[in-house]
Amino acid sequence: MGHSTFLWQHLGINLMTDPHLTDRASPLEFIGPKRLNPPAKELRESPSIDFVIISHNHCDHLDRKTVLALKKQQPEKPPYFLVPLGLKSWVADIGITEKVIELDWWQSEQIGQWNFTVVPVQHWSKRVLFDTNKTLWAGWVVRSPDQKLFFAGNTGYSKDFVEIGKHFGPMELSLTPNWAYAPRWFIKDMHVNPEEAVKIHIDNESRQSIGMHWGTFLNLTEEPLLEPPQRLFQELLKQQINPMEFRVLEHGQTLMF
Known part of the structure; x- marks a missing residue:
């Protein structure tokens, strides 16, 4: 659906990751990184959502208007919101107090x-001026009776992925960042580059990975827009x-597996 927002449909369940379907990655509507590509779907075009998993509180991963729209759209059957430590209070502050798991x-x-x-x-967390790292950042492993999904959220490379692979691998599907990695001297610890994304694919023993966090917002970092998928392709060949x-x-593209 764009950036880190995916809709995973399996066994009659609809799961959404990091909900963001508005024009800017910002707490304000008139300033901040603007979308290069519109959302692949309007929320009203989506099926009823059963689960929403949130990786951290950065504005390009957690959008207040989208979360409120999810609540408004499903008053009789609201989704479960699954959040990392410290984010339950943020969800409560915007009026969602039921079916929230931290x-x-x-x-x-x-x-x-x-x-x-x-x-x-x-990674790290920050929503407003004085809340740096007050809430947790995380990835998620979702297990159904027959499949395992890994959602990385946003991350630099670490040996945590080896441990995740040992505990839960092989993964049927991994959603892994593949953008916003330059300049390396500044952002290396927090955002993987394409070569490191391939390491995560290997560490997790992923049968299928999708590169995310790419091609949605303007001016987040310095690398050319088309560089991430090109470098990813070259690294896959190398490995x-x-x-x-x-x-x-592509935005809106569906993968069936």
Whole structure:
């Protein structure tokens, strides 16, 4: 759907990641990074959402208007909101107090036949001026009876992915960042580059990966717009990995597997 917002449909369940379907990645409507590409779908065009998983509180990953629209659109059957430690209060502050589950790293929650585990990634959090790192940032492993999904949110590279792979691999699907990595001297610890994204694919023993966090917003970092998928393709060839195993989708494109 764009950036880090995906709709995963499996076994009759609809799961949305990092909901952001408005024009800017900002707490203000008139300033901040603007979309290069509109959302692939309006929320009203989407099916009823059962689960929303949130990785952290940065404005390009957690959008207040989109979250409120999700609540308004489904008054009779609101989705579960699964959030990292410290974000439950933010969700409550905007009026959502039911079906909100807050977890620390390595904690899990079982909801019916679905299991959700928060896993460590290397990033940071900040929503307003004085709340730096007051809430947790995280990845998610979602397990259904027959598949495992890894959602990285946003992250630099660390050996956490080796541990995640040991605990949960192989993954049927990994959603991994592939953009906003330049300049490296400034952003290396917080954002993977395409070569590191391939390492995550290997560490997690992913059968299929999708590069995300690319091609949606203008002026987040310095690398040329088309560089990330090109470098990703070259690294896959270098590592002798079939490029079809790690794809970058067009906005609105659907992958069935």
